[in-house]
Amino acid sequence: MQVSTKLIPLAIAMAFAGSASAQQVVKIGHVGPVSGPNSHLGKDNENAARMAIDELNAKGFTINGQKVKLQLLAEDDASDPKQGTAVAQKLVDAKVNGIVGHLNSGTSVPASKIYHDAGLVQISPATTATQYTKQGFAGAFRVVANDAKLGGTLGKYAVETLKVKNIAIIDDRTTYGQGVAAEFAKGAKGPGVRIVGKEFTSATATDYTAILTSIRAKKPDLVFFGGMDSVGGPMLKQMKALGINARFMGGDGVCTEALGRLAGDAVGEDKVICAEAGGVKGAQEKAMTDFRARFKQKTGVEVQLYAPYVYDSVMVMAAAMQNAKSADPAKYLPELKKIKYEGVTGTIQFDQFGDIQNGALTLYTYKGGKRTRMDVIR
Structure with a gap:
């Protein structure tokens, strides 16, 4: 049987395209409690991570000039330390390029050792225990003020x-x-x-x-x-x-x-x-208000608590990858250490320990059953 030589270059091109496509997937893991008593907060976080990934993909996210597809691998730790370390190992085995999470300090701290040993970057949107960054793990960061x-x-x-x-x-x-x-x-x-x-x-x-x-x-x-x-x-x-x-x-x-x-x-x-x-005021409030509106439109629910910080965690990790021209944690980690990123939660810069610099706090009270902001202090 004679095969047309015109088909051979096409077949090779298609095979190469398929191979290149397979190589252009960047996996970002997210962990939070989507079951158990804190599930409303965990789902809030996961929704925000998915929203950030979807927005980046829709814009045609590129690294070193090449279009890549970001993929979210979401896991449930149920606010349980044992389950937290189990899913951390699962994400390591899945060869993710970075981790956003966990929500609870009790799960984030033990999981951070697993990520550290695997050479991964972890950005927590909610872990406030001082111990988290005191361990000296180079890849551990947080975007909120500590306890x-x-x-x-x-x-x-x-x-x-x-x-x-x-x-x-x-x-x-x-x-x-x-x-x-x-x-x-x-x-x-x-x-x-x-x-x-x-x-x-x-x-x-x-x-x-x-x-x-x-x-x-x-x-x-x-x-x-x-x-x-x-x-x-x-x-x-x-x-x-x-x-x-x-x-x-x-x-x-x-x-x-x-x-x-x-x-x-x-x-x-x-x-x-x-x-x-966390918290913003002044000129930064418009960005936060816009985010909350987009979040409600996409998910059908209001922001519970940490969603803006999860969103910024994904975005700042993606920005570091672009700056490094690589999704390899060893290569984008140095860029993350020196990054200055303007997010919906304000300016994100990290100190030598991985803590956010000049972290804000927002004081609230409750009136008529509704959470009411009092002030943002730094």
Whole structure:
């Protein structure tokens, strides 16, 4: 059988094109809790990662002049450290080019060792435990302020602005909860200020009667809770039922749109003060407002908490790849260390430890069951 010589170059070209296409896929892993009590936050994060990937692909993302396809590999850690390390290894085995995640410090910190050993870059949009970047892993970054700043600022605010004297502290025994509570205690110093009680619960508990009854006897002006909104909301309900009229304060874990729904009328008016790691004001607010509108249009739901930081994490990783002209973590890591990127959450630059420089905090309260911004501070 005679084969036309005209078909041979075409066949070779098609085979080469298929091979080139296969080589032009850049895999970005995302990990968050899309099941369990924090699933509303994990889904928020995953939606934002997918939105960033879709936008980059739609624009024809290129590296070193070559068009590439970005692929999101999303995994669920269920806020569980064991599951977190298991999916971290799964992503390593899948040969991803970088990781965005995790949400919880308790999963992000142990997973970071696995990514480090594999030579991968990890950008966390939500991990606030100081331990995360203190490990000395070259590829570990975060785009939010850490617990030292968040907890310490809240402690100072409680004493200097709210003028509280008697403070009770509760944490959920997670890496995040204990860390932010400890930093809050360090910041809550002043004449006549006393920590009248320290209690703890768990991230899955539903009954806080015993610890709250103990706290009620000590008549605190303020209760600080280190943990997530899935516990903070029911805890506020039980505080109200027990007649505890103290102010309630927490870090970014409780500082969500969902807290008002979870707490019901127990959230009160100006009773809850919390802080989110991050925040913009002034000229940067338009970019954030535009992002929130695009997110709602794409997903059909409002931003819960960390979505803008996930979006920026993907974008800053992609920008570093473009600057390095490579998706190889060893090659784009140096570019990430020196990057200055204008994102929807503000200017992203990292210090020598991988922490965001001059990280912002946003203070919120709740009015009419809705989270209401008070101020952005740096």
